[in-house]
Amino acid sequence: MDLVIKNGTVVTATESYRADIGVDGGTIALIGRDLSGAEVIDAAGMLVMPGGVDPHTHMELPFMGSISADDFRTGTIAAACGGTTTIIDFAIQGAGQTLRQALDIWLKKAEGKACIDYGMHVAIGAMDDERMAEMGDMVEFGVPSFKVFMAYKGSFMVDDETLFRSLIRAKEIGGLIAVHAENGDILHYLINKHVAEGKKEPIWHARSHPAEAEAEATHRAVVMAGMTGAPLYVVHMTAGDALEALKAGRAKGFKVFGETCPQYLMFSVEKYAEPGFEGAKYVMSPPLREKGDSEALWRGLAGGDLQAVGTDHCPFNFVGQKDMGKDDFSKIPNGMPSVETRLPLLYHFGVGQGRFSVNRFVELVATGPARLFGLLPRKGTISVGADADLVLWDPKREHRLTKENLHMNVDYSPYEDVTVRGYPALTLQRGKVIVRNNQFVGDVGAGQFLKRSPIHL
Numbered sequence: 001m002d003l004v005i006k007n008g009t010v011v012t013a014t015e016s017y018r019a020d021i022g023v024d025g026g027t028i029a030l031i032g033r034d035l036s037g038a039e040v041i042d043a044a045g046m047l048v049m050p051g052g053v054d055p056h057t058h059m060e061l062p063f064m065g066s067i068s069a070d071d072f073r074t075g076t077i078a079a080a081c082g083g084t085t086t087i088i089d090f091a092i093q094g095a096g097q098t099l100r101q102a103l104d105i106w107l108k109k110a111e112g113k114a115c116i117d118y119g120m121h122v123a124i125g126a127m128d129d130e131r132m133a134e135m136g137d138m139v140e141f142g143v144p145s146f147k148v149f150m151a152y153k154g155s156f157m158v159d160d161e162t163l164f165r166s167l168i169r170a171k172e173i174g175g176l177i178a179v180h181a182e183n184g185d186i187l188h189y190l191i192n193k194h195v196a197e198g199k200k201e202p203i204w205h206a207r208s209h210p211a212e213a214e215a216e217a218t219h220r221a222v223v224m225a226g227m228t229g230a231p232l233y234v235v236h237m238t239a240g241d242a243l244e245a246l247k248a249g250r251a252k253g254f255k256v257f258g259e260t261c262p263q264y265l266m267f268s269v270e271k272y273a274e275p276g277f278e279g280a281k282y283v284m285s286p287p288l289r290e291k292g293d294s295e296a297l298w299r300g301l302a303g304g305d306l307q308a309v310g311t312d313h314c315p316f317n318f319v320g321q322k323d324m325g326k327d328d329f330s331k332i333p334n335g336m337p338s339v340e341t342r343l344p345l346l347y348h349f350g351v352g353q354g355r356f357s358v359n360r361f362v363e364l365v366a367t368g369p370a371r372l373f374g375l376l377p378r379k380g381t382i383s384v385g386a387d388a389d390l391v392l393w394d395p396k397r398e399h400r401l402t403k404e405n406l407h408m409n410v411d412y413s414p415y416e417d418v419t420v421r422g423y424p425a426l427t428l429q430r431g432k433v434i435v436r437n438n439q440f441v442g443d444v445g446a447g448q449f450l451k452r453s454p455i456h457l
């Protein structure tokens with residue numbers, strides 16, 4: 001054994017038990033008692049969990065006239081410090097590009113910079129017969145998931161026929177359609193109306209993206225998934241009514257799955273009314289909702305109606321980026337920093353406050369996303385043969401989530417006042433320690449591109 005992690009409590013999505021973990025050649029070789037190896041890490045008092053899998057990040061994303069502030073170096077260092085060892089980012093098809101060209105652009109952004117392992121989805125902007133055909137090549141290349149937008153009219157939004165056809169195509173080839181579910185026509189009308197009426201403060205962003213428009217689009221996508229028999233993953237769900245639409249589909253046996261993000265659990269629409277321009281820090285799509293929606297999402301996570309927690313990590317600096325929309329909410333770059341704080345927030349407010357078990361926590365932040373996106377069993381769990389991507393989680397460690405205590409390359413933390421209990425002490429990737437005591441000690445560029453399996457859910 002190259003390495004043995006001794007005396008810890010191993011936590012998976014289904015079990016917690018005392019065992020040592022033996023690592024050889026970067027993978028888990030043995031789980032048992034009294035193992036010995038060349039190097040030993042004492043994990044007494046620690047929970048030994050699979051590294052987090054974040055299925056929804058946007059590093060170095062050109063968006064709304066700016067570029068998200070984390071690149072693949074800073075963003076993946078931050079992820080690792082927060083206990084995440086795998087991300088799946090989105091290659092976004094630009095005008096006139098093939099899917100392969102878009103993918104190559106994103107692979108180049110990550111190469112030599114990514115500090116943890118990463119996969120890619122392809123976000124399809126212009127869907128035509130050639131792109132439909134090309135989806136099969138993407139699956140063969142290890143990119144079996146595709147993002148389709150029901151919002152952003154005039155740029156990414158696709159019509160219903162296109163969404164319907166892409167679901168049929170995905171089912172044929174072992175692909176998974178991930179959908180941004182908001183009614184783009186309604187949003188387009190409301191945004192233009194409010195701007196024309198001079199209603200330009202951040203709160204009007206929320207009023208231009210009503211929960212009903214999310215619930216309606218979610219329902220529509222769920223119905224199409226049911227009709228086609230294709231699996232569907234609804235990203236960043238925020239509204240209780242949208243969750244009801246997902247639940248109704250699942251009750252009928254449709255293969256529909258939902259993700260939410262920590263910001264929708266932690267905050268509500270009141271944030272947009274904060275004095276000055278503070279509300280801009282929380283401008284993202286969909287927007288923050290009512291407190292009752294957050295509670296519905298928590299119940300969905302606990303009860304199994306939601307299957308994953310991603311981040312939609314897409315940070316923009318308050319000064320120099322968010323303030324592009326100082327006089328007009330529709331020009332505020334949409335997005336928030338989140339990749340580093342996902343596990344600590346879900347652990348503290350989920351496990352720590354008794355909403356769900358530590359096993360459910362592992363399912364939501366690691367095993368579930370790995371299963372849904374074709375990474376299991378290599379990522380997202382602790383089993384013999386899996387990559388030794390591990391977090392030694394100190395359940396007693398307290399950490400205040402101020403900007404200074406975090407690594408994301410952005411000039412604010414949305415969680416300045418929040419102190420969590422439970423934080424990574426060590427993060428390992430493929431058997432190598434990459435974070436020790438909140439400091440990245442790995443190698444820049446050591447992250448590997450993950451070719452994922454076709455998805456048959």
Ligand SMILES: [Zn+2]
Nearest residue numbers: 056057058312
């Ligand atoms: Zn996103």
